[in-house]
Each structure stands twice: as structure tokens, then as C-alpha cells.
Amino acid sequence: MGRSRLYLIFLLCLFIMFAGSFPHEAVGDEVEEVVVTATRVETPVKEVGSSVTVITGDEMKKHGDRYLGDTLRRVAGISVTRSGGPGTLTSVYMRGLKSGNVLVLVNGVEVNDPSSISRDFDFGTLTVEDVERIEIIRGPQSVLYGSDAVGGVINIITKKGIKGRGYSLGVEYGSFETRSIQGSVRAGWSDSLLALTFSSHHTGGISVANASNGNDERDGFGKESITLNGETAINEHLRINFFGKYEETETDLDDYNNATFLFQDDLFYTQDLDRFTGKAEVSLDIFEGRFENIFGIMGTSTQRKLSDDPDSINPDWKRFSYWGKWRRVYYQGNYYLSDHLTLTGGIEAEEEKFFQDEQGSVFFKESISEKATRTESYFAQVLYASDFISGGAGARVDSHDRFGDELTYRLHASVNLGETGILLRASYGTGFKAPTLFQLYSKKYGDPNLKPEKTKGFDAGVEGDFLDGTLSGKFTWFYID
Secondary structure (H helix, E strand, O other): OHHHHHHHHHHHHHHHHHHOOOOOOOOOOOOOOEEOOOOOOOEEHHHOOOOEEEEEHHHHHHHOOOEHHHHHOOOOOEEEEEOOOOOOOEEEEEOOOOHHHEEEEEOOEEOOOOOOOOOOOOHHHOEOOOEEEEEEEEOOOHHHHOOOOOOEEEEEEEOOOOOEEEEEEEEEEEOOOEEEEEEEEEEEEOOEEEEEEEEEEEEEEEOOOOHHHOOOOOEEEEEEEEEEEEEEEOOOOEEEEEEEEEEEEEEEOOEEEOOOOEEEOOOOEEEEEEEEEEEEEEEEEEOOOOEEEEEEEEEEEEEEEEEEOOOOOOOOOEEEEEEEEEEEEEEEEEEEOOOOEEEEEEEEEEEEEEEEEEEEOOOOOEEEEEEEEEEEEEEEEEEEEOOOEEEEEEEEEEEEOOOEEEEEEEEEEEEEOHHHOEEEEEEEEEEEEOOOHHHHHOOOOOOOOOOOEEEEEEEEEEEEEEOOOOEEEEEEEEEEO
């Protein structure tokens, strides 16, 4: 961890010096209020029938957020639980569904962990320094994203390059031996944009176990991360964009005492996590820009290692290793028939793998050699937009190598009441969640004959200014089965 931190600091200094070679331009252009997650094409928020929340980086800065879980805690329809101090397990639930029923994306790349029991995502180590905005879409979204997008989708979008240059450096020190350094370089020249963000964050933490029970050993947390986001235009028809994020963390944990039914200090119980997320895309426009063709590959690799050496408090030892890998190749075509009508379709092929090994001095649970599943998917949607009414319809077929085909569909619409400033929304969709690799292949708990969970959901809402502008609000009613 220490050597990686020095590398990050060195890179930060190097890139800040390098940034001076770029011509400077003003930063702060107005960003149009559009979302990508809801339809997989840029769509104004007012034309989306689903319930949508957009959180900007400025909002997170205003609230002083450091961890993404703290940001999401303020969002309606979302609840967040954390098992202890910084870095410990943090789960996000949407509309009352399980955390494994929320699909989490980083720049459109799925980061749900294939090696976890329910294929959920642990927000505990995720900090906000490289986040530009967060798009949250509620309700079943399997038509566009397949399995896991049952309760909704959270898409974390990282900072992009800017025309000219912009760079930042921050150093902090606080109580509980908390210290951090973070910086970014954002630049652009000719037809290319590049953003590099990196950070190092460490804290002495607090005790996960209750201090009133005599547990005074602090559980620290340390993290290093680096994010690269770039795009370039080869010519007026061909563009390339790429994204990569690497993070490594170390978290001190406490253990559960089966005799007292309480958590207690454990001096040597730690979790190490290494996660890589990446994507590369090529976009080709033809027919005078009316037909956009996107070819890409994306993937994640998550490795978690938990180790516990014997100590005076706990004489047992444990070694847990979990490794999950996910990758997808895909094509998406967007055909802009007119200013009002857009057709979108795509083909995807993905594979996920995991390995698990759990050992200890008191017990030997199980070792699962590498297991994998593969899925092929086909989806299509039509979008219509006008000043008064907008909406869309879509369908998807996922062909899973374990349980066969699964069909999902979705309808959504929004009505803009013009000068009243009131917007009406409604959506209906179906979703599914495939059995996880653990649920299929665990020797003690798995069942290879499991079928997917199936979901249907409806929501309707109104938002805008009421009582001559004295009241502004958003009201939503939803039903999920």
C-alpha cells in the first residue's frame, strides 16, 4: 500500500507539471440536463417516463461527501446500511428490494461483484473524488441492462476531459489519524479530451465492535485509486473513447463471538480488495450522422482476500479468497429517423467467472474451483419525443446457458404541461435476476437447477412548481411484485 501511494503522489506531481503545456481555456460550460442511463442515448430528463435523480459533483462537494454511500443516503427511495467505520461493508437498497437487485455501473460498466453471494456491490470503499455526476433510474430496467436491474440502476459517471486545461490538488489531515491526498488533471487539445484522477486516503478509523464493551482497537482503512478517462475523434465520423479505473484497499475488521453473540476486537482480521474496471468503445456515424454504430468491450475484475492470524483475543485463523471476473462485448446502433423518433438496438455477449476458497483452523467450509456462465442478449427500443408528450417502448431477450431464454419489456411516457411547469411521468416494466454463481455452484448451499427471479413494476408521478411557485416537489407512487 505504501509503495502504491508514493507512485500516485509521483504521478500527480508529474501530470500537474505536464498540464502546463496545454493551452488554457475557461472551465465551467453549462451542462444540459440530460441522462444516458434511462435510454442508453442522451435524453433530456423531461422526456424520461421513469423516476430519475441526477446528483452532480458540485452537490456532493457542497455537502462535504467523501464516501458515495453518504451521497446516496439522501436520495428518496434509497436506504444505505454500513456495518462499521470507513471501508466496511456498505449496502444500498432501492424501493425496498435487496441490494443484489440494484445494478451499479461506472461509466456504463457493471461493477456488481460476481463472486459475492447475491452479486451485489459493496459501496464501502467508493469515494467521490473522481465522480462528475450520478444518474439514478428507479424501477425494472432489465430491457436495457439485463439481469440485476430489478429495483433500478445507479450509474456513476467519472470526470471527463475539458477543452484547455484544469488541474487540482488537495491535501487533508484530520482526527482519527485521517489523511488524504487527491488530484486531477483534465485537458483537451485538437479533437481529444483526457482526464486523470487519483487519490490516497487513510484513516485510523473507529472500532467496529462496540467500545462500551471494552473494544478499544481501532479498525483502520486505506485506499489508493487512479482513474483515466479519454476520448478522441479520428475524423468527423469515427470516435474512440476509453476508460479505466484501478483501486486497492485494506480494511481492518472485527469478528463475531459465537459465545457472547457480539462483535469483538480482532487485531489481525483484515480485508484486501483489488478492483479493475475498464471499457473501450469505437463509434462510427454514417448516413450523415443519422445512424450511430457503437462497438465495444468492457469488463471488471474484483479480488477480495480476508485473513485473520491468531491473537490473544481470537486463537483461530482464517483465510478467505474470492475472485470474480466479468466481461462483455457488444454492439449498439442508434438510428435517428427524425427529430422526434429514434430507434435503438443492440447485441451483447458476456461471461462471468468466480473462484472461492474458505479455510480455517476450526472449520473448512469449501473451495469452489473456477465456475462460469455465459449470456447472449438482444434488445430493441423505440423513442418518441415532442414538446407535449414523450416516451418509448422496448423489449429484450437474454439467452442464459443455464436456464435458457428470458423475455423482458418496458413502456414509459412523460407529459409536459407547458407553462404550468408540471411534468407527469409513468412507466411499466418487467425484470429478472439470474441465479448468481454462488447460488448455482456452492457445494453446501447451491442448486444448479435454480430459475431466475422475475419482477414487474409500475410507477407514476408528478413533479414541478405548485401554488404559484411557492412549492416545488416531486411525488411518485410505485408498485413492485
